[in-house]
Amino acid sequence: MMSIFNRVNAALLQRISVSAYSTAVETSSVAKPKTAIIMLNMGGPQTTDQVGDYLHRIMTDRDMIQLPVQSRLGPWIASRRTEEVQKKYNEIGGGSPILKWTNTQGRLLTKALDQMLPESAPHKHYVAFRYVPPFTEDTFQEIERDGVDRAVIFSQYPQYSCATTGSSLNAIADFYKNRQVPPNIKFSMIERWATHPLLARVFAERIQEKLDKFDDRIRDNVLIMFTAHSLPLKAVSRGDTYPHEVAATVAATMAELNVPNPHRLVWQSKVGPLPWLQPYTDDAIKAYAKQGRKHLILVPIAFVNEHIETLHELDIEYCDEVAKEAGITQIERAAAPNDHPTFIAALADVVANHLKSGPAVNKQFLTRCPHCVSPRCESSKEFFRKMCSVPDFNLQNVTTS
Ligand code: FES
Numbered sequence: 001m002m003s004i005f006n007r008v009n010a011a012l013l014q015r016i017s018v019s020a021y022s023t024a025v026e027t028s029s030v031a032k033p034k035t036a037i038i039m040l041n042m043g044g045p046q047t048t049d050q051v052g053d054y055l056h057r058i059m060t061d062r063d064m065i066q067l068p069v070q071s072r073l074g075p076w077i078a079s080r081r082t083e084e085v086q087k088k089y090n091e092i093g094g095g096s097p098i099l100k101w102t103n104t105q106g107r108l109l110t111k112a113l114d115q116m117l118p119e120s121a122p123h124k125h126y127v128a129f130r131y132v133p134p135f136t137e138d139t140f141q142e143i144e145r146d147g148v149d150r151a152v153i154f155s156q157y158p159q160y161s162c163a164t165t166g167s168s169l170n171a172i173a174d175f176y177k178n179r180q181v182p183p184n185i186k187f188s189m190i191e192r193w194a195t196h197p198l199l200a201r202v203f204a205e206r207i208q209e210k211l212d213k214f215d216d217r218i219r220d221n222v223l224i225m226f227t228a229h230s231l232p233l234k235a236v237s238r239g240d241t242y243p244h245e246v247a248a249t250v251a252a253t254m255a256e257l258n259v260p261n262p263h264r265l266v267w268q269s270k271v272g273p274l275p276w277l278q279p280y281t282d283d284a285i286k287a288y289a290k291q292g293r294k295h296l297i298l299v300p301i302a303f304v305n306e307h308i309e310t311l312h313e314l315d316i317e318y319c320d321e322v323a324k325e326a327g328i329t330q331i332e333r334a335a336a337p338n339d340h341p342t343f344i345a346a347l348a349d350v351v352a353n354h355l356k357s358g359p360a361v362n363k364q365f366l367t368r369c370p371h372c373v374s375p376r377c378e379s380s381k382e383f384f385r386k387m388c389s390v391p392d393f394n395l396q397n398v399t400t401s
Contacts, residue, residue, distance in 0.1 A: 033124035043129025044096025063167035101305030198346030230267035239369035
């Protein structure tokens with residue numbers, strides 16, 4: 001695939017950052033969009049009233065989390081945790097900013113695409129959340145009503161996991177179980193983009209902003225601690241690609257950053273009693289404090305915008321509480337990409353490459369985890385193969401002479 005990354009120059013970044021932002025609102029309400037960009041994410045409660053339903057949906061989603069007697073235990077855990085989680089949302093302003101950021105990113109992205117690819121314009125972004133409105137099924141109805149020619153399903157998790165992007169994609173397959181896929185819309189999918197050079201660059205720029213806050217006598221020794229949402233070890237052992245994709249983003253970011261600082265990848269937000277991927281972020285902060293490493297930067301490497309895991313877990317629980325108790329001298333938290341011009345250029349480059357010459361669906365997506373036993377995954381992947389008109393590449397069906 002021919003990359004147009006090299007053509008995303010400083011002038012384009014400047015145009016995107018200034019003109020697209022100033023006209024963001026008008027571009028998303030384009031009258032007759034030709035190309036839909038469907039931004040998938042889990043979403044977060046906009047108000048504390050939505051917290052109970054949000055937790056209920058997460059705890060009953062077997063793609064996201066697997067519990068014994070889930071239909072009873074999931075709702076029970078959700079209702080037990082609602083008050084505590086509402087309190088956390090109140091502490092960050094009363095709700096998640098994820099919808100606000102996704103809409104901002106979508107408007108800037110489609111504005112950039114209208115400039116880069118007039119042949120597929122007008123582009124319109126759609127938000128499809130898994131656990132709060134706008135729900136995936138409502139968004140797909142809206143796309144059908146708008147009558148677009150082309151629809152790109154674009155995961156906002158750069159690193160693929162069966163628990164996150166996989167769950168959102170299964171929700172799309174569910175929606176079309178008893179409904180015909182519109183034959184007049186050409187569907188395709190971007191399900192991972194963990195090593196895109198501009199994604200690495202925006203993370204590097206976010207880290208540099210924080211490195212600059214340290215005294216120059218210690219700057220080169222600040223430990224850069226990349227942190228990502230953890231995953232149950234059961235999912236890792238099944239063959240979920242998320243851990244190595246997150247590690248690939250870390251490696252690309254460090255190469256782009258080009259500094260002598262040490263770095264580590266650690267994992268946050270574990271839920272429940274079962275073992276998850278370690279080391280945990282809070283434990284790592286404490287352990288480094290004991291080793292005498294007292295200057296740290298936390299870098300959320302798997303979130304493209306701020307939400308509860310950055311604003312509460314990292315900022316309040318880890319930076320304000322854990323680090324202080326552990327005796328850390330200085331800890332900074334790199335901002336999520338949000339509306340950084342380099343990030344908007346990354347989104348635009350990922351989608352533009354896909355629209356110009358990308359495969360409708362990657363073979364990486366069509367291949368299941370080696371130990372996947374979920375009939376849901378099997379049928380979902382077959383659904384997307386057909387939805388995106390990809391021939392069956394199963395080698396069992398090929399005869400050799
Ligand atoms: Fe990964 Fe089913 S669990 S494809």
